[in-house]
Amino acid sequence: MRNEAGTPSLADVARVAGVSLATASRAVNNAYGVSEATRQKVLAVVEKLDFVASPDAERLARGSSRRVALVVPHLGRWFFGEMVAGIERELSAAGVDILLYHVDDPEDRREFFSRLPARRKVDAVIAIAFPVDEEERQRLELMGVAITAAGGRSTDYPYVSIDDYAAGRQAVDHLLALGHTRIGMLASFERTLPAPRENLRSRAYYDALAEHGIAVDPSLVHDMEWGGHNAALATAQLLASDPRPTAIYAHSDELALGAMHALALAGVRVPEDLSVVAIDDSPLADSLGLTSVRQPVREQGTIAARMVLDALSQPGSTAASVMLPTQLVVRESTGPVGTPPAVP
Template sequence: MPAISDVARLAGVSKATASRALSGRGHVAEQTRMRVVQAASEIGYIASPDAASLVTGRTKNVGVVIPFVNSWFFGEMLEGIERTLLGAGYDLTLYNLPEEGPARARVFDFFLARKRVDAVIVIAVDLSEGEVRGLERREKPIVCIGGSGDATARLSIDDRAVGLLATEHLLHLGHTRIAHLAGLGAATYPWSVPGLRAAGFRDAVEASIGDAHPVDASVFETRMSMPGGFEAGLQLLGHPAHRPTAVFAATDEIAFGVIRAAERLGLSVPRDLSVIGVDDHEHAALFDLTTIAQTPAEQGRLAVEVALRMLGDEALADPLPDSGAPMATRLVVRGSTARATAV
């Protein structure tokens, strides 16, 4: 197997210069660097990550903790993270985190804290104080996307404002019988994503008090998936006397399920029922769904950028972005919402 000494000899430089040229750490003239790279390519030399780790103290590996892997939203975010890490020369180790129990403890107490990752990106997970402190004691920078917990850096959208905007859109269209299909745990965990979006829904309804037509509003919890939306939609829309004229779904996937449930019951969207979701899923345009758009792949990219800056990687070291500022969202109006018909 070729060694760094072989590369150095072929390129006519010292081993130290060859190492700097291939690692990118330290100054090497561009012409020299190209000569070393060409020599390494000719003899098939591949730098050992373990050897580099001994020198730099870095593994060039980032741990990513995620609650679900079979979801479009999380898949998009992972793609943004992986693409950006690869571009920066880092590997990714993925941990599908259980909600609680010994398996979750092992992820934080052993795999992340003791094994070789330089930083941790946590997606949509509520971290305990012990989990955060355990990583910080071992000098593992933590970047959270959504979720809760006292981490140094956090990126998130304003989920309460999202719920407010979606509901205001329906109110401005004249709907006075509106239902919100929230994610499971919205009432039990008011600081969670489902809880905050439900709070935004209530804010908009309460702000409408005093209008000429009072709003009949209700909140139901369901799984944040298309089957969850379909099942809840059948229950919600099955009684004509109590049927809402508009539904704010906590995610686009719930909204897709509601639209299919309305079709099953012979209802027309948006003539009989307006539906709005959140995310701008890749199939949202196919369903002609009005939604509050966010960009999970971009969020993943930004999380990696923040992690690298916290690690102090060369030009990315300063300044650390303001991780407290909410990321952008926008209302995308399509054909699934319309003005309420007279009743």
């Protein structure tokens, strides 16, 4: 029964150890009903033969795979990569494998949901910052596995996320505290993703201004597709408005980067002439000296992974959602409002 010099099977182990297949299996799995002596004997053979159980056979016999699917858009961006890294670390430590599905553009998406390639392959799925519409949700249900959302709230599944509203408030309130009243906002959306119900980072801006009795100037709000280039364009427009804003609140570091580039080109000094604050606190913010609201990305991943592990060990139970705190990290890009320069 031994396969041609390939990997040894449990049957090989059993034979060498002089026990039955059943006993070998129990010994390997630390199951009850094996004497300590026998167990040691078997484990020694396992060691000697360098035996590794075939996960496929295990899954087939046992009915669960210890595998989870990760569906994620935009892997090239820091946020998503970090999130995946956090999840991977936790899951692999628990011996759970990760099947990766990168669903980027709408076509990928259609493909994914129509073919549902994860089907029958995993015990759970984690969707990263990935709003699903009703129809897609129904397809997912077809997989018949636990679903968890990470990096974004979900009404349908347990999730782990930061409080985007609070984060936005931390950013805008910081600006307000520094005396800024004319604040531009750089918001972004995903062309390829269905828009979420409401952008909480935007609402934070409106609320904060309202609470301070500041009227919103619509010309100071720019909503664009994600990307530094678009942010630069919007910033150029912001600079043309009169009076010019003294601060910019960007929904993400990448947006802020584009903005800062545009500011540099225009000869606008940061923070002397204009303050910039963002959300994320990616490495970008650090090397840019950007004041940003830190969100614990890796940790979100870790927690999402734990939620899934819990769900796997206690089938049927529904994990409670988690919302992680954020924290303002002040760097050199923000300062007290100065004398607003006159527009030439």
